[in-house]
Amino acid sequence: MNILDRIRETAKREPEKKAFVFEDEFITYGQLWYRSGVLAKWIEKSSIGPKLPIPVYGHKNSFMLVCFLACVRSGHAYVPMDTNMPEKRIRDILETVNSPVAFFTELPSFETGDIDIIDREKICTILKCAISYGLTDPDSKYENKKDDIHYMIFTSGSTGKPKGVQITTRNLENYLDWAETLVENKSGIFMNQAPFSFDLSVMDTYTGLATGSTVVCLNRKMTENLEKTVDYLKKNKVNYWVSTPSFAELCLGNEKFNGENLPEIKKFLFCGETLTRQLALKLISRFPYTDIINTYGPTETTVCITAVKITEEIINEEEMLPVGYVKAGSGMYAIDKEGGRLSAGERGELVITGNTLSLGYFKNEEQTKKHFYMDTAGNRAYKTGDLGYVNEDGCVYVSGRADDQIKLHGYRIELGDIEKNLAGLKDVDEAAVITEKKDGKINSLAAFILQKPEIDTSYNRRKAIRRELGNRLPAYMVPKKVILLNEFPMTLNGKLDRKKLESML
Numbered sequence: 001m002n003i004l005d006r007i008r009e010t011a012k013r014e015p016e017k018k019a020f021v022f023e024d025e026f027i028t029y030g031q032l033w034y035r036s037g038v039l040a041k042w043i044e045k046s047s048i049g050p051k052l053p054i055p056v057y058g059h060k061n062s063f064m065l066v067c068f069l070a071c072v073r074s075g076h077a078y079v080p081m082d083t084n085m086p087e088k089r090i091r092d093i094l095e096t097v098n099s100p101v102a103f104f105t106e107l108p109s110f111e112t113g114d115i116d117i118i119d120r121e122k123i124c125t126i127l128k129c130a131i132s133y134g135l136t137d138p139d140s141k142y143e144n145k146k147d148d149i150h151y152m153i154f155t156s157g158s159t160g161k162p163k164g165v166q167i168t169t170r171n172l173e174n175y176l177d178w179a180e181t182l183v184e185n186k187s188g189i190f191m192n193q194a195p196f197s198f199d200l201s202v203m204d205t206y207t208g209l210a211t212g213s214t215v216v217c218l219n220r221k222m223t224e225n226l227e228k229t230v231d232y233l234k235k236n237k238v239n240y241w242v243s244t245p246s247f248a249e250l251c252l253g254n255e256k257f258n259g260e261n262l263p264e265i266k267k268f269l270f271c272g273e274t275l276t277r278q279l280a281l282k283l284i285s286r287f288p289y290t291d292i293i294n295t296y297g298p299t300e301t302t303v304c305i306t307a308v309k310i311t312e313e314i315i316n317e318e319e320m321l322p323v324g325y326v327k328a329g330s331g332m333y334a335i336d337k338e339g340g341r342l343s344a345g346e347r348g349e350l351v352i353t354g355n356t357l358s359l360g361y362f363k364n365e366e367q368t369k370k371h372f373y374m375d376t377a378g379n380r381a382y383k384t385g386d387l388g389y390v391n392e393d394g395c396v397y398v399s400g401r402a403d404d405q406i407k408l409h410g411y412r413i414e415l416g417d418i419e420k421n422l423a424g425l426k427d428v429d430e431a432a433v434i435t436e437k438k439d440g441k442i443n444s445l446a447a448f449i450l451q452k453p454e455i456d457t458s459y460n461r462r463k464a465i466r467r468e469l470g471n472r473l474p475a476y477m478v479p480k481k482v483i484l485l486n487e488f489p490m491t492l493n494g495k496l497d498r499k500k501l502e503s504m505l
């Protein structure tokens with residue numbers, strides 16, 4: 001597949017077709033192609049170094065998509081940054097990427113330093129100039145090559161700094177060749193709920209664009225009101241639901257979230273975290289005619305690489321729901337602690353090979369070498385850190401993690417990332433973050449802070465720690481509880497006793 005050709009074809013064939021809907025606004029395929037073409041020409045003429053990635057900041061608005069495609073069409077990767085990222089994260093990303101310009105489709109509440117900010121006003125001026133010069137088809141050819149980085153998504157890193165996962169256009173297209181079969185290559189109406197900085201959004205956004213579909217975006221404010229959310233999905237006749245299981249769980253809190261009220265939903269496409277049997281059962285009883293598809297994959301292997309339809313039979317037979325069968329062009333197997341390949345059914349760390357593997361982390365050789373390697377069969381491989389197994393039939397099961405990476409309400413978090421950022425705060429000697437579970441699922445985080453006895457332990461101090469951490473990390477990474485200690489419990493081996501900390505909650 002050639003994704004840019006696909007979008008151009010739809011823009012030529014059905015220019016008036018809605019590509020993206022944002023509450024009461026929308027952008028058509030014709031507008032998306034034209035505007036991104038004008039902006040791509042502007043990028044080509046400006047003095048941004050060749051192939052440098054360009055950050056694009058904002059939440060759910062049409063300028064984001066125009067900027068993404070403009071970057072790609074001019075041969076640059078784009079780096080989506082959502083408004084839920086705090087100043088420190090944004091600064092870390094801008095510093096790592098080191099692009100002289102960035103698109104800010106919404107203005108942040110902080111100074112961005114030396115970087116040249118291209119805001120909405122400037123984008124509109126560029127578009128107006130193009131119109132006044134009669135540039136009707138800024139078209140057609142583009143600079144993007146298959147092995148160029150298409151997008152770069154920053155994920156939580158255990159060192160306290162986010163890691164930029166580089167995905168090429170070829171990776172994306174290899175993924176899309178398979179992803180469109182999940183929706184039987186049919187156009188329809190996709191729901192986009194995940195922010196563009198979370199690669200789950202690639203599933204709805206690009207499968208939507210590849211199939212000439214309409215993508216209906218839910219913004220954060222709307223999802224705070226479930227009634228409004230359900231009405232919006234109904235009004236827009238959404239067919240393909242794409243989210244983490246957590247978001248569907250949340251929606252079950254509204255009684256109008258059912259198949260009778262939302263008969264147009266054909267499929268639930270889940271990814272990003274464990275789909276529990278309980279949730280699958282609840283969904284089947286509310287939506288008896290809607291397919292539930294469980295998919296799995298890390299950002300490093302382009303959205304997801306396995307899928308399976310979850311039926312009542314599977315739910316009744318399996319203790320743990322499978323994540324499915326590996327797509328053509330990819331491979332998966334488990335390894336033991338020494339790196340030896342395990343047989344079917346044996347549990348170990350899951351490894352992924354194949355044509356959607358990222359080139360590695362941007363300017364981060366150390367982390368790239370740690371996770372990507374050549375396996376004994378001579379294939380480039382990615383160590384996922386997930387524990388699980390592949391059964392005799394090739395069906396994959398994921399049962400936990402080999403490290404401190406967790407998923408909280410669908411968000412990928414390295415506990416070490418929070419700990420390093422806490423340890424950087426004033427008067428904090430050391431920090432340990434642990435998870436609290438409800439019904440077997442991680443439900444919240446708690447931070448234990450080691451500080452000197454003379455330092456204040458009042459409520460205000462705990463509140464200040466949470467506030468300061470919130471300036472460095474997204475809100476979902478700020479632990480709900482902060483517990484201040486003058487001494488950390490240790491095991492007999494002299495290691496931090498995390499079990500003891502858990503028992504103190």
Ligand code: AMP
Nearest residue numbers: 271272273274295296297298299398412
């Ligand atoms: P992300 O890179 O944010 O997509 O997170 C990838 C991680 O999410 C994987 O390595 C798994 O730990 C977890 N994950 C993704 N999909 C599933 C799934 N269907 N079941 C269980 N865990 C999942």
